[in-house]
Amino acid sequence: MNSLPLPRRRALPLQTEISPLHRSIVMFAIALGGFGIGTTEFVSMGLLPLIAADFQMTEEEAGRIIAAYALGVVIGAPVITTLTGRIPRRRLLLILMAFFVLGNALSMLAPSYGLLILARFIAGFPHGAYFSVSGLCAASMAPAGQRGRALALVGIGFSAATIGGVPLAQWLGQVVHWKAAYGVVVTAGVLTLLALWFFMPHMTEMKSTSPATELGALARSQVWLTLAIGTVGFGGMFAVYTYIGWTMTDPTRAAMSASLIPFVLAAYGAGGLVGNLFGGHLADRNLELGIGFVLSCIAITLVCFYYLSAWVAGGMVLFALLGLFGSALVPQLQIRLMDVAGDAQTLAAALNHSALNMANAAGAAVGGALIASGLSYASPALAGAAMAGAALLVWWAAVTTRAKTRAHTL
CATH class of the missing domain: 1.20.1250.20 (MFS general substrate transporter like domains)
Incomplete structure (x- = not known):
């Protein structure tokens, strides 16, 4: 049969x-x-x-x-x-x-x-x-x-x-x-x-690709500079995100009910959803200027958060903006790594996520150290703004050295 x-x-x-x-x-x-x-x-x-x-x-x-x-x-x-x-x-x-x-x-x-x-x-x-x-x-x-x-x-x-x-x-x-x-x-x-x-x-x-090809990304200075932008710039965002619950429920400031914290996190998520699309648009329009613009916005938002998070509405709006600008940075850094990594794009793009997780740990550590020293729960925002400013300096170095390299090869 x-x-x-x-x-x-x-x-x-x-x-x-x-x-x-x-x-x-x-x-x-x-x-x-x-x-x-x-x-x-x-x-x-x-x-x-x-x-x-x-x-x-x-x-x-x-x-x-x-x-x-x-x-x-x-x-x-x-x-x-x-x-x-x-x-x-x-x-x-x-x-x-x-x-x-x-x-x-x-x-x-x-x-x-x-x-x-x-x-x-x-x-x-x-x-x-x-x-x-x-x-x-x-x-x-x-x-x-x-x-x-x-x-x-x-x-x-x-x-x-x-x-x-x-x-x-x-x-x-x-x-x-x-x-x-x-x-x-x-x-x-x-x-x-x-x-x-x-x-x-x-x-x-x-x-x-081969392992040797992928490891070739580590020999490119522009790859390291781009990763540094993400590690330092994103660290400022995580310095605030990690302690947002304590910041918004601090009885001496916003005094928000702990039951409302999920709405604060949802505001961040909504901002991130919009920011992801916004970052993709910036990457297609002008990648280098887009990265610099977003880093500047992160720094400004963090400074404003320090002063205005004493009010519930101010804290939620600025936290949503932080989610927007922080998420806008991700696709731009990913595209930049693709452009500067040559044939080692897979490793370079993967290292971007390693860098962002190191930013998570660094931001949490910096914020925790400030709070442990007796400063307010909002103080990590100022440290985060300084980190975003430092990332701007790295971005400037990356852009100028890349432009000089292109000029020499013409």
Whole structure:
């Protein structure tokens, strides 16, 4: 008896054969992965008290869960992108998202503190590489002159996570169990895997690279200057973000009810959603001036936040603006790294996410040191403004040296 033939999946097209509608679907699938990554990165912060109580640990020990994820990002981004240059980009995205699902599934099922630490490291490991590879894929598929907009579109998922994904996961974690929050992330990851499997085209226009080629990015001064802009400039934003709950509920200043803090975070997320698109527009118009403009706006916003966050409305509006200008910086730095990294674009783009996570740690450390010294909870804003000013100096050095190099090669 002859067996029935098994159904076969229709052959996937090449990236040069897809329609604008197909390209939009792929962009959405990539953004969905960013939504899951953004949710898992930020929701853990709000779940720490529940996790600490469940495993009977101190706040300091619980905080290592955040550090484990960040360590996974910082290590995973350069390691993965350096060693996987010969793997087709579509296949690599599927592997990275599968690894992400595994890490968050282990987080949901972890029976002990030690295994949870390991699970969070695994979940963070593909973070930077996913954004790097997916961003380069989006830029490669984009029509001429629209790379910035393409990167902004796929970055919407991460911004949207701060508005919808994090509050939803946070609510489930409080009402059901903290592990349910990671279930939301696993669901987003599985849906991303399915969408990429069925719609991601073969990225035939993206050349394979070797570890030696990717490591060549480290020999380019413009790559290091661009990474420094992100590390220093973003550090100022995180100096405020980390302590926003204490700042807005300080009884000597805004005295906001703690129950309203989710609305403050949502305001930041809404600003980030707009800022991501704005940054993509600036990148396509004038990349270098766009970076300088956004850094200036971050510095001004932080100074205003220091003085006006004593009022609830002032603090929320300025925090939303901080989300807008901070998010606008990301696609611009990503595009700049693509332009200055030569053939080592994957590693350079991944290092951007390592730099942003180092900015997270540096900003939190600077802000914490100021508060511990007896200064107000608003004081990190002034330190953040100084960091944004320092990033402007780095930006100026990067722009001028690049212009001189171009002049010599003409």
